[in-house]
Amino acid sequence: MRTPEVRTAFYYQIALYGIGMAVLLFLLKWLEWRFLITHHALDIYIGLLAVLFTLLGAWVARQLSRHIIIEKEVLVHREIPFERDEAVLEKLQFTNREWEVLRLLAQGKSNAEIADQLFISLSTVKTHASNIFLKMEVKSRAQAMEKAKRLRLIP
Numbered sequence: 001m002r003t004p005e006v007r008t009a010f011y012y013q014i015a016l017y018g019i020g021m022a023v024l025l026f027l028l029k030w031l032e033w034r035f036l037i038t039h040h041a042l043d044i045y046i047g048l049l050a051v052l053f054t055l056l057g058a059w060v061a062r063q064l065s066r067h068i069i070i071e072k073e074v075l076v077h078r079e080i081p082f083e084r085d086e087a088v089l090e091k092l093q094f095t096n097r098e099w100e101v102l103r104l105l106a107q108g109k110s111n112a113e114i115a116d117q118l119f120i121s122l123s124t125v126k127t128h129a130s131n132i133f134l135k136m137e138v139k140s141r142a143q144a145m146e147k148a149k150r151l152r153l154i155p
Contacts, residue, residue, distance in 0.1 A: 017055075082155040089153065092135045099153070101128040106145055106154040 089099060097118070104114045111125045118125070129141075138144045148154045 083152075084154070085152040088151045094132075094135065094153075098128050098132050098135075101125060102132050102144070102148060103154060105129065105132075105141055106148065 084099075094102070097120075100118060101114060104117060109117070111122055111129070115122045115125045133139065133144060136144055136147050138147055145154070
């Protein structure tokens with residue numbers, strides 16, 4: 001939808017083009033257009049085509065250069081501090097050590113890194129991981145992480 005300023009400018013341009021065309025018509029009459037048409041017909045037609053295509057190009061450019069405003073709703077998530085669901089931990093009967101192993105698994109740590117960080121043996125980490133998988137009824141780390149996030153055990 002055009003604003004009044006744009007509409008006024010548009011009518012001003014139309015008036016200028018009309019006045020310009022009237023001046024050109026008067027000039028052609030004054031120069032005895034019959035003489036010009038008979039001797040320079042091809043030049044006049046080419047000139048008229050050039051003016052026509054110039055005006056057409058200006059109109060197309062105006063149509064293509066209009067500003068398009070696209071509004072899109074953007075959802076902004078608030079950061080809510082994570083609180084693990086203790087009821088789920090109790091229901092799954094997780095020990096504190098199993099929860100620590102699950103938390104480190106969620107951070108992408110390997111079994112060896114978990115063992116070093118918790119000061120336990122590698123086989124103990126594997127046992128805890130196996131117990132976690134059994135209690136959560138999953139078969140892989142990826143499934144365990146997905147289910148733990150869904151149950152709000154890890155952030």
